[in-house]
Amino acid sequence: MRLFWVIVLFAFFSTPAPALTEDEIQGYLNGAIEAGGGEVVIPPGVHLLKKGLVIRDAKKVRLIGLEADRCVLKLPPIAYARVKGETPKGADHLITAGMQHVVPRMRLRIEVPGERASPQLAFVDSIEGDTIKISAPLPFAIPAGTLLRDDNAPNAIEITGACENITLEKLCIDGGRVATDPAFHTQSLACGVMVKGAYHPEKDPEGIRIQNVKVLRCIIQNHHGRGAAFYATGGGGLEDCTLMDLSAAAVDLNAFSEKITVRHNHMTRCLVGVDLTDTRDCIITANEIRQCGSGFSLRRICNLSTWNEGNQMLDNLIDQTRGNAIQVGAQTARTLIEHNEIRNAGKNGIVISGENQTVESNTFFGTAIQDIVRDP
Numbered sequence: 418m419r420l421f422w423v424i425v426l427f428a429f430f431s432t433p434a435p436a437l438t439e440d441e442i443q444g445y446l447n448g449a450i451e452a453g454g455g456e457v458v459i460p461p462g463v464h465l466l467k468k469g470l471v472i473r474d475a476k477k478v479r480l481i482g483l484e485a486d487r488c489v490l491k492l493p494p495i496a497y498a499r500v501k502g503e504t505p506k507g508a509d510h511l512i513t514a515g516m517q518h519v520v521p522r523m524r525l526r527i528e529v530p531g532e533r534a535s536p537q538l539a540f541v542d543s544i545e546g547d548t549i550k551i552s553a554p555l556p557f558a559i560p561a562g563t564l565l566r567d568d569n570a571p572n573a574i575e576i577t578g579a580c581e582n583i584t585l586e587k588l589c590i591d592g593g594r595v596a597t598d599p600a601f602h603t604q605s606l607a608c609g610v611m612v613k614g615a616y617h618p619e620k621d622p623e624g625i626r627i628q629n630v631k632v633l634r635c636i637i638q639n640h641h642g643r644g645a646a647f648y649a650t651g652g653g654g655l656e657d658c659t660l661m662d663l664s665a666a667a668v669d670l671n672a673f674s675e676k677i678t679v680r681h682n683h684m685t686r687c688l689v690g691v692d693l694t695d696t697r698d699c700i701i702t703a704n705e706i707r708q709c710g711s712g713f714s715l716r717r718i719c720n721l722s723t724w725n726e727g728n729q730m731l732d733n734l735i736d737q738t739r740g741n742a743i744q745v746g747a748q749t750a751r752t753l754i755e756h757n758e759i760r761n762a763g764k765n766g767i768v769i770s771g772e773n774q775t776v777e778s779n780t781f782f783g784t785a786i787q788d789i790v791r792d793p
Contacts, residue, residue, distance in 0.1 A: 436462045443470055450475040459588060461487040469571030474578035481586040485636045490574070491591040494518060495598065495607060495641055496567040498549060506558045511539070511549045511565070519544060526568040528601065529559060538568060566601050570641070572611040579626050585610060586633040592640030600664050601641045608642035614649025616672045621721050622649060629653040638662050643669040644687065647677055654678035661685040666692035667709070670699055673724065678702070684709060690735070695719045698727040707736045716746040725749040736760040745769040754779065765790050
């Protein structure tokens with residue numbers, strides 16, 4: 418078995434190549450994985466992804482483009498519809514005020530207001546004009562204007578299984594979102610890069626299965642989900658990337674991820690710059706975050722000790738947040754927030770709770786409320 422396999426997908430660097438199909442790219446990736454490692458080079462062009470690429474149980478695989486702004490991996494626009502009028506319980510059809518890319522046999526999530534114990538789903542049986550016939554009667558009434566969206570919207574690139582030393586480099590990863598699209602709560606769907614390690618929310622992982630995933634010099638844009646999400650991942654990180662126009666966090670470090678570095682990235686018009694949940698020993702440094710809901714958010718969900726400790730936020734520029742620039746929640750510890758420049762925070766500069774936290778040598782300009790709020 419060869420440890421390194423180079424696949425060249427173009428004849429000459431200066432000659433435009435035809436767009437590759439998703440199946441072709443996935444086939445080259447599968448070949449590199451089976452060979453025990455290798456490099457897949459994406460030529461200039463817009464390469465459409467319908468299902469999303471999957472890198473599973475891989476070691477030493479590199480997916481690289483020639484130039485980030487010319488080598489585009491692009492998802493189609495998300496499928497959704499908006500209900501026209503109030504629809505009663507027991508209805509077997511939905512009259513819409515418009516829809517895009519909804520097709521029979523699609524599973525739709527009903528974005529109902531408020532909290533429900535489980536996702537509310539409807540399965541498309543057929544479509545006639547503006548009417549969606551569903552396979553089973555509605556178990557509840559839904560109000561006018563309710564959004565329906567594809568409940569299986571793909572991530573552009575998903576890295577899962579027992580992966581080690583995976584690199585994505587010099588690619589434009591486009592989610593197909595446009596300014597007129599409504600905002601959706603897609604969680605782990607419709608992301609640019611989803612690194613999905615195995616974990617249990619209430620068990621300390623004995624060994625993190627995904628190690629050292631790096632996203633370098635990429636453009637990640639126009640996604641309904643997160644730009645780059647790392648779940649149950651150790652090492653690696655994101656460097657020299659541009660992340661913009663995202664409905665969720667630009668970078669999400671989550672679910673027992675540790676020792677990840679997010680360095681020298683530019684994040685613009687995202688819900689959050691970097692969102693950290695149940696992480697430890699991650700370093701967020703030398704990033705520029707502009708026009709986002711907030712810059713950094715650190716919070717605890719799990720009940721396990723030793724997590725949400727030792728994270729560092731150093732030498733970042735955060736400008737024009739709509740809310741607090743940095744928010745550190747309760748039951749976190751040993752966070753270092755140092756040498757950050759915070760400009761024009763829409764609410765507070767830094768809001769911090771927890772134990773043994775260090776906040777030093779940060780500068781503030783134009784904060785709307787208070788520069789630093791401790792234990793609110």
